[in-house]
Amino acid sequence: MSKKTIEDIEEIKKSTIAKKVLSKDGKRARVTVHMGTCGIASGARDVYKALKDEIKNAKIKDVEIETTGCFGICSKEPLITVEVENQEPIVYEHMNAEKMKEVFEKHILGGHIVKEYAFARGKECQVKERIKNNGALPGEVVLDKTIHGIEEIPFFKLQEERVMRNRGCIDPNKIDDYIANDGYKGMIKALTEMSSEEIINEVLNSGLRGRGGAGFPTGLKWKFTAKSSGDIKYVLCNADEGDPGAYMDRSVLESDPHSIIEGMVIAAKAVGAHQGYIYCRAEYPLAIETLNKAIMQAKAYGLLGEDILGTGFDFNLEIYQGAGAFVCGEETALMRSIEGNRGNPRPRPPFPAEKGLWEKPTLLNNVETYANIGQIILKGSKWFSEVGTEKSKGTKVFSITGDINNVGCVEVPIGTSLKTIVYDIGGGVKDGKKFKAVQLGGPSGGCIPLEHLDTPIDYESLKDLGAIMGSGGLIVINEDKSAVEIAKYFMEFCNGESCGKCTPCREGTKQMLIILNRICSGQGKEADLEKLQDLANVIQKTALCALGQTAPNPVLSTIRYFRNEYEEVLNHNKDI
Numbered sequence: 001m002s003k004k005t006i007e008d009i010e011e012i013k014k015s016t017i018a019k020k021v022l023s024k025d026g027k028r029a030r031v032t033v034h035m036g037t038c039g040i041a042s043g044a045r046d047v048y049k050a051l052k053d054e055i056k057n058a059k060i061k062d063v064e065i066e067t068t069g070c071f072g073i074c075s076k077e078p079l080i081t082v083e084v085e086n087q088e089p090i091v092y093e094h095m096n097a098e099k100m101k102e103v104f105e106k107h108i109l110g111g112h113i114v115k116e117y118a119f120a121r122g123k124e125c126q127v128k129e130r131i132k133n134n135g136a137l138p139g140e141v142v143l144d145k146t147i148h149g150i151e152e153i154p155f156f157k158l159q160e161e162r163v164m165r166n167r168g169c170i171d172p173n174k175i176d177d178y179i180a181n182d183g184y185k186g187m188i189k190a191l192t193e194m195s196s197e198e199i200i201n202e203v204l205n206s207g208l209r210g211r212g213g214a215g216f217p218t219g220l221k222w223k224f225t226a227k228s229s230g231d232i233k234y235v236l237c238n239a240d241e242g243d244p245g246a247y248m249d250r251s252v253l254e255s256d257p258h259s260i261i262e263g264m265v266i267a268a269k270a271v272g273a274h275q276g277y278i279y280c281r282a283e284y285p286l287a288i289e290t291l292n293k294a295i296m297q298a299k300a301y302g303l304l305g306e307d308i309l310g311t312g313f314d315f316n317l318e319i320y321q322g323a324g325a326f327v328c329g330e331e332t333a334l335m336r337s338i339e340g341n342r343g344n345p346r347p348r349p350p351f352p353a354e355k356g357l358w359e360k361p362t363l364l365n366n367v368e369t370y371a372n373i374g375q376i377i378l379k380g381s382k383w384f385s386e387v388g389t390e391k392s393k394g395t396k397v398f399s400i401t402g403d404i405n406n407v408g409c410v411e412v413p414i415g416t417s418l419k420t421i422v423y424d425i426g427g428g429v430k431d432g433k434k435f436k437a438v439q440l441g442g443p444s445g446g447c448i449p450l451e452h453l454d455t456p457i458d459y460e461s462l463k464d465l466g467a468i469m470g471s472g473g474l475i476v477i478n479e480d481k482s483a484v485e486i487a488k489y490f491m492e493f494c495n496g497e498s499c500g501k502c503t504p505c506r507e508g509t510k511q512m513l514i515i516l517n518r519i520c521s522g523q524g525k526e527a528d529l530e531k532l533q534d535l536a537n538v539i540q541k542t543a544l545c546a547l548g549q550t551a552p553n554p555v556l557s558t559i560r561y562f563r564n565e566y567e568e569v570l571n572h573n574k575d576i
Contacts, residue, residue: 003302016180022085028062032081036070042077050097069255075407093119122150125169175297178258186374191311199270206381207393212366215459224353225271228361233273236364239280242326243442245401246473249367253287257294263370326497345545387413392458403478433478441470444550446557466557483562488516490554505548508539
């Protein structure tokens, strides 16, 4: 690879798009193996190898293999997409080596769909276009209309993919694929046409709020950092995703790493920084591998480093691997960790915008926030704010797990109801069980019961219910689960992950856990509920950082909505 000019980037886009057309370069068919962490864990590598062996043994050269990240609907993995010239793409689910051999022989060579393995007609990136065309796209032959079009499947139909726009459509290890989908065009616009102030105002006007949990206005944070004095500033990305059941950031990093790089370069231009770090937990090996490749490719093309694309702007980017401490998701603890110190939070003010990494002005946003930036700059703030609510603009990515049929990673307009996500997109509670609650926002979030299932998911509505948006982990809980046990589980997590620096969090969560263990073991007393609430209030008001302050949320929300279950356990204990 060699450094490119802006003109080169446009030519790369044109040539890559042309290469994707089947029949070019003698290609008759293409098979895409979806190889995010979920796919690999389910056996996607075996599927890939089996396909490669079949092509080799058949001695054919007109079938190509591609790979992408997660397809979104993880419960159907391993997934492949088969494209044959002039035919509709077919997505196959729950593949293995033997099924792959059968699909190769019957579909790729013979032209006949293996219906029993078929999941959908069409590709994920075609959903909107297929809806406009009432199904198959012009020029594509439909082989079997009894197979659902992907645009007919609620899991895909009801999503609004912006952050995840390239999921399943590009090879994350190929920078040219990203460029072909208008990648780095927002960055080029920011570096060549816009001042720092104009970039910040565009982000401010978009209404984008930080997607890491707190929902602080992104543009306002950028404005504060830009105004801070100092020749050295830093731009950081928080990829230390630690909530149980959460894997939104991992999915973005594995599927579309260049969107993060592009967003960080734009942010650096906006605030006047020339060095950045992506703080990613070491437990994400595929994400780290994909990110490293993307950074090297961007540097080779001159999209990172000195004098980016001849614009005179310098920005270098490195990955820092965290050791998996949950508290390092807190911004000041994350910065201390990068410095080589113990990852403990520090009091604020001063805020990182003034004194952050190595006491220099520092901007920190999470993965999803940066993934929005390139599109906001390219398409404008008005485009971004067209979806969402009055106070919460844009979309939000959620990982839906737990007692749900369609486990997966989804992106919906903010304001979408919990009911839509659980029942329409998620396919309802698995095994025919009744819905009980969703735990939203991780260990800092809260349990939301059935009676609030119509609640729109936005920052204000969730706060009123005693929950938070958080990073986007959404765990569905069925009727068989005990609310008291759920509260105990999350308190065990918070207590175990406490850094121990401040007494309210260190000792307060410990005492709450002792009480919960006592209740669950049959030794609880009527006064325990009041003690739990008193301790929770003290921790919320006095803990040093947000992680400690929000630790009691699962306990408070379960007492609020499922107090009867606590009382039943206590009364049972009294009767014994």
